[in-house]
Amino acid sequence: MAKDKKRVFFCQNCGYESGKWMGQCPACKEWNTFVEEVVRTKSAGGRPAGRGTSGSPVRPVAIRDIGSEQRQRLSSGFEELDRVLGGGIVRGSLTLIGGDPGIGKSTLLLQVCGILASGGRSVLYISGEESPEQIRMRALRIGEQTGDLKLLCETNLDEIEAVLTREKPQVAVIDSVQTMYRDDISSAPGSVSQVREAAAAFMQLAKGFEISIFLVGHVTKEGVVAGPRVLEHMVDTVLYFEGDRHASYRVLRGVKNRFGSTNEIGVFEMQDVGLVEVKNPSAYMLAGKPAGASGSVVACSVEGTRPMLAEVQALVCRSNFGIPRRTAVGTDINRVNLLMAVVEKRLGISLSDCDAYINIAGGIRMNEPAMDLAIVLAVLSSQKDLAVDDKTVVFGEVGLAGEVRAVSMAKQRVLEAGKLGFTRCLLPSVCVDGVGKPDGMELVGISGVQDLARLFA
Numbered sequence: 001m002a003k004d005k006k007r008v009f010f011c012q013n014c015g016y017e018s019g020k021w022m023g024q025c026p027a028c029k030e031w032n033t034f035v036e037e038v039v040r041t042k043s044a045g046g047r048p049a050g051r052g053t054s055g056s057p058v059r060p061v062a063i064r065d066i067g068s069e070q071r072q073r074l075s076s077g078f079e080e081l082d083r084v085l086g087g088g089i090v091r092g093s094l095t096l097i098g099g100d101p102g103i104g105k106s107t108l109l110l111q112v113c114g115i116l117a118s119g120g121r122s123v124l125y126i127s128g129e130e131s132p133e134q135i136r137m138r139a140l141r142i143g144e145q146t147g148d149l150k151l152l153c154e155t156n157l158d159e160i161e162a163v164l165t166r167e168k169p170q171v172a173v174i175d176s177v178q179t180m181y182r183d184d185i186s187s188a189p190g191s192v193s194q195v196r197e198a199a200a201a202f203m204q205l206a207k208g209f210e211i212s213i214f215l216v217g218h219v220t221k222e223g224v225v226a227g228p229r230v231l232e233h234m235v236d237t238v239l240y241f242e243g244d245r246h247a248s249y250r251v252l253r254g255v256k257n258r259f260g261s262t263n264e265i266g267v268f269e270m271q272d273v274g275l276v277e278v279k280n281p282s283a284y285m286l287a288g289k290p291a292g293a294s295g296s297v298v299a300c301s302v303e304g305t306r307p308m309l310a311e312v313q314a315l316v317c318r319s320n321f322g323i324p325r326r327t328a329v330g331t332d333i334n335r336v337n338l339l340m341a342v343v344e345k346r347l348g349i350s351l352s353d354c355d356a357y358i359n360i361a362g363g364i365r366m367n368e369p370a371m372d373l374a375i376v377l378a379v380l381s382s383q384k385d386l387a388v389d390d391k392t393v394v395f396g397e398v399g400l401a402g403e404v405r406a407v408s409m410a411k412q413r414v415l416e417a418g419k420l421g422f423t424r425c426l427l428p429s430v431c432v433d434g435v436g437k438p439d440g441m442e443l444v445g446i447s448g449v450q451d452l453a454r455l456f457a
């Protein structure tokens with residue numbers, strides 16, 4: 001074997017590197033995941049000499065001399081995607097979009113490419129998974145004006161590098177990074193070495209020629225981008241496209257973003273003409289809420305900078321077993337257990353012989369502590385079988401002493417509730433002053449869970 005190559009073993013699950021084979025990965029504790037791969041020791045992932053990114057000698061620069069125009073943003077045509085990206089597609093950025101197979105990654109990116117191309121941008125869509133005919137069929141289905149959109153069906157990295165270097169499009173999509181391979185690496189496409197090599201090569205191309213590159217990455221059943229976690233460290237932005245296979249909504253969530261906040265989410269709906277933005281997710285989440293039912297409470301959670309209403313449902317019923325069941329869908333089960341314990345201890349209500357099921361209807365996961373108060377109220381409402389007024393919105397964090405603590409952006413939450421026709425808001429007492437006096441909204445300050453129990457008295 002050539003001197004500049006060495007053999008190492010990689011965990012195919014998390015990318016852990018080892019000089020020898022191991023049965024269990026010390027990092028992710030998975031069994032039987034080590035595979036031998038050949039890596040190049042010299043400039044792993046680097047470009048051959050003479051293909052430097054700019055040709056100029058390497059020299060540090062003063063930070064004040066760096067022009068801000070270097071980070072110009074391009075609108076993707078989707079407000080939801082732009083927001084998750086932190087205000088549009090950054091020139092020369094490398095973005096990874098992960099998600100389950102069939103969730104709509106290719107569809108979303110093809111739509112974005114179509115919009116950009118019809119706006120006069122040069123766009124190259126590189127697919128290693130589908131034939132040009134398949135992609136064309138999809139493009140026709142989503143009825144996008146595909147303009148000058150160029151397609152390339154190729155999986156060889158050297159070829160792709162050559163094409164990108166020659167064409168220098170403004171935006172390129174690689175669908176998917178797991179199908180790309182370099183000839184002189186002996187391991188199979190999708191293995192840690194290959195994916196890492198591909199990501200490094202695309203990073204160089206993105207920075208060198210100011211191409212905004214989107215990488216599509218498949219996700220394993222554990223919910224990480226298949227095999228290489230390493231990929232997440234290398235790229236500028238990591239987005240996950242998630243959603244229930246059986247429902248039509250899709251949520252695009254930022255996990256890492258070098259150019260913006262990571263808390264933002266974008267909501268889409270998969271229709272027969274492709275993905276359509278959901279500009280008002282609150283209305284969408286509340287559609288079908290039962291009127292006058294016990295155990296149903298509308299909560300307000302903030303995702304990134306956007307307040308969003310959602311219905312919290314609780315069903316508390318007598319348990320037939322020794323150990324009561326606790327189930328949570330769309331929120332954290334540990335948090336639910338904690339809140340149930342607070343209710344038992346602070347309100348003296350026995351729940352130890354009751355099963356409890358909590359559901360955030362609509363299907364978007366909400367883990368914000370501000371949901372606590374709504375969960376507690378829903379549990380009480382179901383336990384007492386008394387409905388909460390339909391025009392009430394609830395938010396606030398609940399502590400172990402039963403106290404209701406302040407949450408951020410109280411005013412925006414109240415305004416969002418007002419927009420959707422709600423007239424009463426239960427919120428932490430400490431937040432009431434900060435909210436002011438919004439028109440047509442009654443504010444009820446809650447300082448502890450005891451105040452909630454009084455609502456039903």
Ligand code: TYD
Nearest residue numbers: 101102103104105106107270271272273274
């Ligand atoms: P796709 O973009 O191929 O998923 P990924 O690239 O993430 O694997 O998504 C395809 C799915 O979306 C497929 O199950 C069919 C569905 N779909 C629609 O419902 N409407 C459409 O207009 C299109 C193009 C796809």
Ligand code: MG
Nearest residue numbers: 105106129175
């Ligand atoms: Mg696809």
